[in-house]
Amino acid sequence: MATAMRPDQDVKTSGQTAPWSPVLPTLTSRGVVAGVEVILYLVIVIMVAIVEYYVAGPITDFGLSNWWIGFVVYAAWTGWNWAGAQGPVGSYVDHFIADAAGRPACFSCIAVRQFTRFGILFGIPFLILDSNVWLSVALMVTTGFVIAAMPDRRAPWDLIAGTTITQSLAGEASVELPVLTKPSDLQLSGQRVAENRRAKRLLQLAGFSSVIISAYIIRVIFGEAWEFVAASDFEWGLLRDIGWFPRRNKFDLSTLFVGTLWITGIAMLVAGPVGLGVAIYLSEYASPRLRGVVKPAIETLASIPSVVLGFFAISFISPTVLQPVGGSLGIDFGIFSLISAGIAVGILTVPIVASISEDAMRAVPRELREASYGLGARPVTTALRVVFPAAISGISAAFIVGISRAIGETMVVFIAAGGSGGAIFEANPTEPGQTITAAMASLGAGTDSVAGSGIAFQSLYFLGALLFLVTLILNVLSDAIVRRFRQEY
Amino acid sequence: MSVKPAGRPDKPTLGSLQRSRSADVRGQVFLGLLLLAVTLAIGMVFAVLLSVIADGADVLSSRLWGFLSNPSSSDPVKAGVVQGIRGSLLIAAIVSVVAFPIGIGAAVYLEEYADGGPVTRTVEIAVRNLAGVPSIVYGLFGLAVFVNTLRGITGGSSVISGGLTLSLLVLPIVIITASEAIRAVPSSLSDGAYGLGATQWEVIRTQTLPSAMPGILTGSVLSIARALGEAAPLLVVGAAAFYTTGFQGFLDQFQGAFTALPMNVANFAKLPADQWAGHAAAASVVVLVVVFFINLVAIVARARITKRLGR
Numbered sequence: 001m002a003t004a005m006r007p008d009q010d011v012k013t014s015g016q017t018a019p020w021s022p023v024l025p026t027l028t029s030r031g032v033v034a035g036v037e038v039i040l041y042l043v044i045v046i047m048v049a050i051v052e053y054y055v056a057g058p059i060t061d062f063g064l065s066n067w068w069i070g071f072v073v074y075a076a077w078t079g080w081n082w083a084g085a086q087g088p089v090g091s092y093v094d095h096f097i098a099d100a101a102g103r104p105a106c107f108s109c110i111a112v113r114q115f116t117r118f119g120i121l122f123g124i125p126f127l128i129l130d131s132n133v134w135l136s137v138a139l140m141v142t143t144g145f146v147i148a149a150m151p152d153r154r155a156p157w158d159l160i161a162g163t164t165i166t167q168s169l170a171g172e173a174s175v176e177l178p179v180l181t182k183p184s185d186l187q188l189s190g191q192r193v194a195e196n197r198r199a200k201r202l203l204q205l206a207g208f209s210s211v212i213i214s215a216y217i218i219r220v221i222f223g224e225a226w227e228f229v230a231a232s233d234f235e236w237g238l239l240r241d242i243g244w245f246p247r248r249n250k251f252d253l254s255t256l257f258v259g260t261l262w263i264t265g266i267a268m269l270v271a272g273p274v275g276l277g278v279a280i281y282l283s284e285y286a287s288p289r290l291r292g293v294v295k296p297a298i299e300t301l302a303s304i305p306s307v308v309l310g311f312f313a314i315s316f317i318s319p320t321v322l323q324p325v326g327g328s329l330g331i332d333f334g335i336f337s338l339i340s341a342g343i344a345v346g347i348l349t350v351p352i353v354a355s356i357s358e359d360a361m362r363a364v365p366r367e368l369r370e371a372s373y374g375l376g377a378r379p380v381t382t383a384l385r386v387v388f389p390a391a392i393s394g395i396s397a398a399f400i401v402g403i404s405r406a407i408g409e410t411m412v413v414f415i416a417a418g419g420s421g422g423a424i425f426e427a428n429p430t431e432p433g434q435t436i437t438a439a440m441a442s443l444g445a446g447t448d449s450v451a452g453s454g455i456a457f458q459s460l461y462f463l464g465a466l467l468f469l470v471t472l473i474l475n476v477l478s479d480a481i482v483r484r485f486r487q488e489y
Numbered sequence: 490m491s492v493k494p495a496g497r498p499d500k501p502t503l504g505s506l507q508r509s510r511s512a513d514v515r516g517q518v519f520l521g522l523l524l525l526a527v528t529l530a531i532g533m534v535f536a537v538l539l540s541v542i543a544d545g546a547d548v549l550s551s552r553l554w555g556f557l558s559n560p561s562s563s564d565p566v567k568a569g570v571v572q573g574i575r576g577s578l579l580i581a582a583i584v585s586v587v588a589f590p591i592g593i594g595a596a597v598y599l600e601e602y603a604d605g606g607p608v609t610r611t612v613e614i615a616v617r618n619l620a621g622v623p624s625i626v627y628g629l630f631g632l633a634v635f636v637n638t639l640r641g642i643t644g645g646s647s648v649i650s651g652g653l654t655l656s657l658l659v660l661p662i663v664i665i666t667a668s669e670a671i672r673a674v675p676s677s678l679s680d681g682a683y684g685l686g687a688t689q690w691e692v693i694r695t696q697t698l699p700s701a702m703p704g705i706l707t708g709s710v711l712s713i714a715r716a717l718g719e720a721a722p723l724l725v726v727g728a729a730a731f732y733t734t735g736f737q738g739f740l741d742q743f744q745g746a747f748t749a750l751p752m753n754v755a756n757f758a759k760l761p762a763d764q765w766a767g768h769a770a771a772a773s774v775v776v777l778v779v780v781f782f783i784n785l786v787a788i789v790a791r792a793r794i795t796k797r798l799g800r
Contacts, residue, residue, distance in 0.1 A: 192688050199690035200602060206594025207602075207612050210664065213657055214615040220633045221626065277526020285523060294527060301534050303780055305718030307754040308541060308773040314758065315766055316540040335762070347533045354530070380516040401621070408623025410721035411751070415758045437625050437721070444628060444725030460725075464629040468622060475621035 221468060224461030231458060251459055255425045259433040262338045263345055263413055266429065267406040270346025272399065275353025279395075282354075283361040284383045302351035310415030313344035318416075331430055336418025338429040344412045353402040360394020361387050393482050400478035404471045410437040414445075436463050541777070545770030556771055561748070561756075565764045570772050573753035576648055576728070577717050577779070580749055583652025584659060584716045589709050592663025596705075599664070600671040601693055620661035627658045628725030636726055646727030648747035654722045659712040666708025670701040703794040710787035714780045720751035728752040750776045 278298060282291055318333060318340045326333040333340070364387050372382040388395070418432030434442075443460045548556055552566075559569025595616070603609035631654030635643050643649040674697050682692040698705075720728075728748045748756075754776060757769035 192691070196688040196690040199693070203594050203598040203602060206591045207598030209591050210595060210619055210660065211612055211615040213660070214619055216634070217622070217626070217630045220630055224629075224633060274526045274529050277523045278530050281523040281527050285520065294531065297531050297534055300781075301530065301537075303714060303718070303784055304534075304537060305720070305751050305754075305776055305780060307718075307720045307751040307758070308776060309537065311754060311758045311769045311773055312537050312540060314762070315544055315770065316536065320540075347537070350530055350533065378513055378516050380513070380519040384519075404621060404623075408625065410623070410625045410724075411755060414721075414724070415755060437623065440625055440629070441721060441724050444625075444632065444727070461629060461633075464626050468626050471621055471623055472618060475618060479617070 218468075221461055221464045224458055225465035228458035228462040252425060256434055256436045256439050256463070258425070258427055259338060259413075259417065259435040259438070260407060262429045262433065263342045263409075263417070263435050264403055264406045266339055266342025267346035267349050267409075268399070268403060270343055271349035271353050271402055271406075274346075275350045275398070275402070276357055276395070278350070278354040279357035279361060279398075280383055280388075283358050284379065284387060298351050298354055301347065302355075304348075306348055306409060306411040307415065309344045309348055310341075310412040312347075313340045313412060313416035317343050326430070333430055334418070334432065336416060336432040338417055338431065338433040341413045341416040342429070344416060345406050345409045348409060348412065349402045349406050352405055353398050356398035356401060357391070357395045360391040360398065363394065364390045393484070397478040397482045400474050400481070404474040404478075407474075408437060408467065408471055410441050413438040414441040436467050439463060440467075538777070541770050541773045543770075544766060545772075545774045548767040548771040549774060556768075557775070561753075565768065568757075568768060570750060570753045570775060572748050573750040573772070574775075576651070576747045576749040576752075579648045579747075580652045580655055581713050581717060583649065584656045584713055585709070587653060587656035588660050588663050588712065592660050592709070592712075593667045593705060595660075595664045596667030596671055597693060597698070600668050601689070601697065616661050616664050620665060623721075624658055624719055625721040625725060627654055628722030630654070630657070631722060631726045644745065646747075647745060651723050651726050651728060651747060651749065654726050655716040655719060658719060658722060659716050662712045662715060663709055666711070667701070667705045670704025670708065671697060673704060674700045703791050706794065707787045707791040710783060710790070714783040714787075717749070717783070718751055718776065718780055720749070720755050723749055723752050724755065750779065 278294070282294060286294060314335050318335045318337065321343075322333045322337070322340055368386050368390060369382055372386045377386070413435045414437070417435065417438055440460055440463050443456060555567075556569045557574070558571050559567055560572050562568040595612070599609065599612060599616075603612070631650055635650035635653050636645055639650075643653070678696045678700060679692045682696045687695070750772065753772045754769055757765050757772055760768075
């Protein structure tokens with residue numbers, strides 16, 4: 001069918017729908033091109049080896065990494081050529097897109113051709129150097145099938161992605177969307193129907209992947225958590241002890257709950273007012289120009305990785321902010337404290353609260369504001385008495401999502417709250433403490449627990465299950481609030 | 490307002506209907522509070538960036554190349570982040586190979602094939618809930634499945650396990666952004682193609698996906714930035730704090746010990762601050778540069794592609 005969709009043949013502007021006659025290279029030219037490819041591949045491998053020499057020093061073991069990197073570079077180069085159907089490879093691929101009569105070649109013909117083509121190039125080096133027969137065979141087979149399975153042998157979607165990217169980078173002429181060119185393209189052939197069915201099945205599978213993953217996460221995590229409960233002869237007494245020391249069989253959940261509550265509470269004390277203030281300002285007061293400056297700045301905050309904020313907490317918040325302030329109030333702050341970590345988590349949560357509540361307030365129709373101004377209300381009254389109540393469901397959802405994010409935040413607390421391995425029950429937020437997530441991170445960071453057995457390992461999953469449940473409930477709750485109180489305008 | 494000349498009737502003007510600004514104390518206080526919030530938020534951005542850069546300036550200016558090209562070491566003068574850079578690159582590659590096709594496929598399914606029945610609803614709910622699961626829980630899943638169950642393939646705590654775990658983590662983000670991009674394609678395009686007799690798959694392939702490509706690409710690129718900033722799942726999956734490598738064979742590259750840039754930051758930050766704080770800050774700067782660069786690429790690519798497609 002889509003053999004007629006050739007980017008280099010401009011049927012659209014020629015006016016007439018001339019049938020496309022495939023350019024079939026002779027056997028000699030094919031051989032030459034294949035030879036060029038092999039030489040090119042070897043050149044790439046040698047260049048990789050040279051680069052490697054400068055990066056890693058003298059090469060003692062000319063390992064497979066060179067062949068592998070060469071493969072990636074080569075594949076990118078071929079892909080580039082395929083996208084534009086230009087260069088030696090471009091003309092080379094023509095011969096397996098169609099047979100002599102111009103009909104598209106069969107799936108298996110292409111698969112076989114690709115086995116030989118890529119199998120020789122890539123499978124054999126692996127066979128020789130790794131002497132791993134199955135890996136090499138698997139590589140040959142999958143390469144062949146992946147290439148053969150590309151829809152339509154020369155699929156417009158990859159063609160468009162390729163040309164769009166290359167041309168936009170090169171700043172060249174505009175991309176032409178493919179057009180159906182021949183009336184015969186539009187006749188429903190068995191092949192088109194079969195392809196349609198195949199595509200649907202594949203996409204369905206992709207869609208269900210998230211259900212499968214969800215189910216599997218629940219199964220794995222709750223399965224292991226149950227092992228913990230069973231192994232510890234579940235008594236609540238076991239979960240109430242002097243502190244959280246999993247390696248000494250002391251599993252005091254209240255230690256972790258108090259830490260998590262403090263972190264979440266402090267984070268929301270920071271993120272709630274600041275995020276909401278930003279949201280109201282952006283949606284009600286800011287001019288479009290100012291908004292164009294402030295909003296990206298806040299979004300920058302959202303893209304800062306949490307490890308960086310964890311480091312910020314111990315390098316800036318504790319020594320530069322908390323210790324001087326605490327010193328003047330007579331409170332003694334260390335470098336590691338729940339307050340410091342909580343403030344950093346709050347900074348991370350600001351953009352979440354701000355952007356979700358801003359969206360909610362901007363969704364309030366203009367008419368409500370205009371009516372309010374028409375009655376002589378001031379901006380402050382309009383914002384607080386009209387827009388805010390109308391957007392309350394979205395704003396509460398923003399807070400709940402913020403809370404759920406703060407509860408699930410790991411790295412900041414792991415780095416800045418100071419509890420490593422275990423923690424004694426501590427209700428004072430100026431002291432170091434431990435949260436559910438940080439306890440999990442400490443357990444995971446220890447190499448002995450990753451080995452995969454023992455009650456400390458399973459307590460990791462018990463905490464994971466708790467965390468999963470809490471955040472799930474919060475997310476469902478925020479969804480329900482939005483659904484329940486959504487105002488239909 | 491100006492003083493009115495005597496004898497003229499008191500005609501209301503638009504100005505007189507407005508209450509004067511100075512009298513609106515509540516409004517002024519409120520606006521002041523809002524501006525305080527905005528200033529605080531922007532101040533936070535600058536405080537984080539500037540303090541990290543200031544702390545890392547020492548290491549970065551004295552031995553930038555050594556820091557970028559040395560492996561982990563117990564000697565502060567030799568320690569570098571090249572293993573983290575390599576690990577992050579491989580993770581980005583694995584995420585784009587695994588999460589993009591599945592995520593975009595799922596988005597196409599949800600937007601084009603979904604019928605609103607119970608099956609589709611289940612998929613939608615699953616995606617939404619996956620998006621809200623804390624990242625460390627994905628780490629637990631990766632630890633149980635990729636590290637322990639599939640040890641034969643992944644080699645245990647390896648970059649394959651880490652990359653696959655982060656692929657699952659960004660999958661819902663890819664699905665949600667791609668769905669939004671596909672939903673934004675005007676239905677007139679696909680209607681026209683259907684009218685010409687194209688099958689559903691042909692419509693998707695030739696009309697919907699190309700038109701949605703800018704949005705899909707942007708979302709996908711941003712999800713890579715997210716994956717490169719994550720450390721918690723890698724910590725649980727078992728990214729190494731310290732390991733030595735030369736250049737290894739093919740399989741060891743993927744199945745051996747690994748680390749990633751954010752893990753470097755975390756590891757440096759956990760060491761005694763007097764010697765290592767500069768390293769943690771410098772590694773933070775490297776992570777920030779990488780993440781911001783990816784964000785920038787996404788924004789620029791989006792702008793250019795949108796222009797090329799003439800929309």
